């Protein structure tokens with residue numbers, strides 16, 4: 001070897017662990033090492049092209065930008081060389097062994113969950129280079145940085161605990177050459193035909209020439225630059241797979257070419273699935289790849305797409321930016337903002353037509369990405385489209401399906417209905433039993449069920465839909481629902497006598513006295529048909545779940561004061577009235593009223609001390625069972 005000073009370095013601890021897993025437990029899908037090395041070569045060429053476009057002086061300026069792969073079938077070796085940006089000796093040490101990569105941990109976790117899927121996705125975790133040790137006994141990386149006065153260097157490892165780095169005597173061409181000594185059972189990758197097949201499968205869209213033993217293998221150009229009438233569905237799918245590593249077809253493909261106010265083309269995809277175990281990487285991977293006149297400026301540019309559409313993948317290529325754009329100033333860039341505006345509208349329109357033309361597909365979309373999409377409630381410019389795109393669970397549907405649109409609600413609404421009603425709760429079961437909805441059920445009025453805090457913000461922001469105001473069922477005013485006939489609530493109790501009627505006011509006063517400051521008022525209810533009582537917010541601009549959110553923000557843990565409403569036709573209330581009329585000071589009355597109040601708090605989600613309540617229930621049960629025994 002023409003080495004000068006050889007030096008051994010330990011791999012960083014977590015990389016050592018990663019290598020251990022890669023070399024000893026992944027045996028399927030090993031071909032993807034080739035995709036990873038070619039993708040690194042392509043990244044290096046992109047970086048170099050970017051430098052050239054900025055006018056930087058580079059070494060070997062005349063060398064063509066390309067990736068050359070050579071096979072040595074007899075020797076069981078494979079070499080991948082690029083003329084990209086290359087690495088200095090220090091960069092070799094850092095990039096290939098000593099710098100911690102945030103994705104290492106996540107990758108090892110997903111290997112533990114599913115080896116086959118994980119090995120396919122290794123590149124997404126930012127540790128793609130190490131996949132070479134799935135097939136290599138020994139790897140030699142020789143590199144020469146594009147910086148004119150940098151010296152070439154060599155990195156050698158067998159993928160166990162350490163690697164060595166040495167100087168290279170004499171000169172070396174700009175870029176990186178990776179020589180692989182294949183393992184006994186992976187010699188197939190020294191066969192040029194096998195190599196070409198793998199490249200065609202995974203690396204067809206690399207935007208630099210890829211040559212195998214001198215022959216160019218990649219065929220597809222920058223697809224987004226083509227007219228959409230000349231691109232086949234197959235090509236779109238293939239490009240999507242190349243871009244995302246997702247094996248599933250995308251749910252929607254959007255190919256746009258715009259001349260004003262900014263000239264750009266974009267090729268965008270809505271993935272069928274949130275990328276599951278990759279959620280961690282996904283948050284980091286939000287954004288679109290930005291090209292200026294086919295030169296990659298930056299991957300995953302977050303300024304091109306709002307967070308709530310962060311599940312969209314794709315590329316944008318514009319004529320209207322300078323090539324020497326600094327990545328740091330993307331944020332305030334006006335052109336990017338204009339592009340974003342067009343893109344957002346196009347995506348939302350596409351989703352809207354998907355919802356119309358293929359409701360099942362849209363339902364699948366909403367199930368996967370609705371969580372993200374919902375965060376668009378703050379985008380007031382698109383409020384109308386946003387309202388069309390939302391889906392909720394509904395009292396009008398037999399089983400939870402979270403697929404009711406506001407349009408479907410309006411279609412089912414009753415004649416003369418002026419509001420779209422909703423209510424928040426922890427679950428469908430809880431809402432089915434919520435006393436506030438009894439009157440709605442009795443009158444056959446539909447109520448949308450909301451389960452997440454963000455849903456209330458959505459309702460707040462949409463406000464009206466097709467002339468109907470959007471309103472919480474809790475905030476319905478007395479008499480508002482009178483106009484709607486419904487099956488009259490069953491009255492199991494007889495009419496009140498004149499005398500009983502006369503005691504009602506004092507009875508309510510007595511209960512208010514018993515509860516004191518804990519309630520603002522005790523009154524008779526017009527909304528209850530099944531339950532004996534419920535708590536009603538005195539502030540009719542805020543629903544109880546919105547209050548809960550506000551209280552969380554202000555760290556207020558006290559129990560909010562509300563009005564207690566009683567159902568005068570409920571057997572329990574009737575009995576309490578009778579007890580009161582018999583002896584206003586009966587201690588049973590006090591116990592029962594405490595329990596009524598606590599039960600209402602419990603349904604509202606505010607009961608903080610269940611022990612007291614259980615003790616009281618036991619007490620009341622003892623009283624009731626004693627009566628039973630006497631009979």
Ligand code: ADP
Nearest residue numbers: 040041044084086087095126127128129130176
């Ligand atoms: P990622 O590509 O996601 O950064 P990798 O593990 O594939 O992660 O590569 C690690 C790093 O090594 C790259 O970020 C790059 O800095 C460097 N590198 C790898 N291959 C090359 C190459 N062919 N030319 C220049 N740098 C490279």
Ligand code: MG
Nearest residue numbers: 039040128129
């Ligand atoms: Mg890589």
